[in-house]
Amino acid sequence: SAVISQKPSRDICQRGTSLTIQCQVDSQVTMMFWYRQQPGQSLTLIATANQGSEATYESGFVIDKFPISRPNLTFSTLTVSNMSPEDSSIYLCSDSDTQYFGPGTRLTVL
């Protein structure tokens, strides 16, 4: 089973700034997914991180706001750009092979 780690575990950021979240898997996986969980809500898929090609975004999410990198089969980053308080959420990564989740990044935007 894959072990997924994320950094940072939490952060408090100012409006208008950007934060990059890292996701590391301990084995090679086919696809990595990025989800958002807003306070009191369920999980919503943001995008699929593809190795060697651009990420695939879900309806309502755009690359300018959530740029994603996937430089190899074990690592991905999600950037939350030009943040506003509405971006305060938990951001989670998972992999397509096991459907396990990382521990999440709790983001608060002031």
Add this chain to the structure above:
Amino acid sequence: QKEVEQNSGPLSVPEGAIASLNCTYSDRGSQSFFWYRQYSGKSPELIMSIYSNGDKEDGRFTAQLNKASQYVSLLIRDSQPSDSATYLCAVDRPNTGFQKLVFGTGTRLLVSP
């Protein structure tokens, strides 16, 4: 109609009882079904996956799938206070290739000592 529907609860059961959590889904083409447990402030933990009609048992957990009725359930036998959490049902989106999941809103389970 929501893609994945769950009763938000809370579902309250006494310790030692069977907890029954239910989930319905809208897309008949879905093939993969997952149950996650999420404790407050933690990330979801995968506890069961099921792909075929019928029952699948793992310890105190049993997942039940009925594709004709588009219904999946999770039974927790001998419920413990430590089972108190939100249980999320997730279903794959057909024809997405790599098991993109749609999540229900979750059912909060409270097990009282």
